[in-house]
Amino acid sequence: MICLGVLAFARPGVCAGIELSQAERGYLERLGPVTLCVDPDWTPFERINEQGQHEGIAADLLLLVSRRLGLPMQLVPTRNWEESLQASKDGRCMALSFLNQTPNREEWLTFTEPLFTDSNVFITREEHPFIADPSSLSYEAIVLPEGTSIEERIRREYPNLRVLTVATEQEAFSLVSEKKADMTMRSLIVAAYTIKKDGWFNLKIAGQLPNYANALRMGVVKTEPMLRDILNKGVDTITPMDRGQIVNKHVSINVQTAVDRAMVVRVVAIALAVVGVVLYWNRRLKQHNEELERRSQTDTLTSLPNRTRIDELFLTECSRGERYGRPFSVIMLDIDNFKRVNDEFGHQMGDKVLVATARAARDAVRTVDTLGRWGGEEFLVLCPETPEDMAVQVAERIRQVIAATAMGTGTPQTISAGVASLLPGDTPDALLQRADAALYQAKRLGRNRVCAA
Structure with missing residues (x-):
């Protein structure tokens, strides 16, 4: 635990067999205490507690x-990680405690x-x-603490x-639990600690970010x-045993040693056989359920999300746009003269x-867009x-791609499109009505065009 005041120690370079050069010792004597900024809310890695002290694995x-x-x-107290990063940029602290090296941070840090390695999940x-x-x-949303x-x-x-982005770890887990985001990503230790400590029993660890x-x-x-x-010389003295003892202090890990090894082998073999059978049938059942769910949300003719699925995604996106003030637009498409076909x-x-x-429309939309069949000859993006x-x-790109696509009728097939964007205080129905009105304006003006509400 690191307190707000200055931690006083013996003369630099004489502890734990660490040899510092005369130049390094002189540098430290002139430097004085190293001002340190930390993440005040990253339990169990680190936090600033109610007494203003730095505690956790990093501490x-x-x-x-x-x-x-x-x-x-010497700890420089901050309210959040963003403020710590800014304090470092402004020169109010010489060091940041526990962070990944990134190209953005390399602009002002070395x-x-x-000190510690942990997987992200x-x-x-x-x-x-x-x-x-x-x-x-x-079309899935990941929520992360800022910075x-x-x-x-x-x-x-x-x-x-x-x-x-949200301000705290707690908010990130809460949005996932409440179905306001699909996932978050945290370190394995933070995830296991938080899920257990705060009782997020509807959450699980669902995978690992590759090679990171x-x-x-x-x-x-x-x-x-x-x-x-100089700090690297101190880091080099930290042993795996040091790290293990510190982690076990903050994240409880219970290990039970067996007395009868032969009995343990027999019990484990039986347990593994049972678990294997259960996992096999659970996997079969999960695959079956996933296929049923996919079919229930997919239009059988076009293989696009059907009206039920696109409605669900549309309402979710409207809610996110309204809550976070983010831009969101919809495009309503209708095939021109389809009855004649x-x-x-x-x-x-x-x-x-x-x-x-x-x-053709699926090839023309962007990766972040979602195209669905709205009904009949209408589509929604x-x-x-x-x-x-x-x-x-x-x-306009969708319109051009479709107009250039051979449909097998011997004549070019065109579409009309209406575009509308979410406004402050908008309802989902109002947004759709504006897109629909823009679509019919495109029809009235001669078809094969895009109109905005």
Whole structure:
């Protein structure tokens, strides 16, 4: 635990067998206490408690480094992690306690070797499928505390996920539990600790982010490279046993040793056989249920989300846009003169035109958009994080792609489109009515065009 005051230790460079050069010792004597900013709400890694003290896994690891180097550290209290990052940028603290190294942070920080390494995992509700490949997810929202390295990476490498940000870990878990977000991502230790401590019994660990573990380091302002080098000497003294004892202190881990090894082998073998059978049938049942759910939400002709599914996604996106003040637009599409296709070529050709239109529109929308069959010859496109002018551009691209697609009728097939964007205080019905009115304006003006509400 690191207190608000200065931790006083012996002369620098004489503890735990750490050898510092004369230049390093002189540097530390001139430097004085190292001002330190931390994350005040990242239990069990670290927090600032009610007495204004730094505690948690990070605090204990830093205490080892501080004592072994004889290097005093002084806590600079902040209200949240964002404020700690800003304080570091402003020069109010020389070091940040426990963070990942990222390109953004390298602009003003240099980093020590890792004090601690921990995997990142996806946290979802119990009913969510296992996440083997995050890039395969579509139209799902991930909620993260502001300013984290995970946020940087998710935005950069997984544009198919929509990122929501909140102030605290608690808020992130709460949004997932209340079905206001599909998932969050936290370190394995934080996830296990929080789910158990706060009783999030409808949540589970649903997968791991590939090739990305938290290598948690100290960040030191670039103006103090010698301080980074000296801290590395302290970090190098931390043993696996040191880390294990500190983790067990903050995250309870019970290990029971067996007395009769032969009995343990027999019991484990029987248990594994039972578990194997249960897992096999659970997997079969889960796959069957997932297929039933997929079919219930998919239009059988076009393989697009059906009216039930697109309604559900539409209401969710309206709620998010209203709550967080984010732009959201919809595009309503209608195939021009579709009745004539059925009358002249028959309903089988009409079905082929619907399938070809759906395929062309799906190729024209962006990764973040969701295209669904609204009914008959109408389709609806949901465009999150998209103002009206950008949605008009998406609609125009869809119109052009469909107009250039051979439908098998011998003549070009066109669509009309109406675009509308969510306004402050809007209701879902009002947004759809404006999109519908814009669509019929496009029809009245001669079809094969895009109109905005």
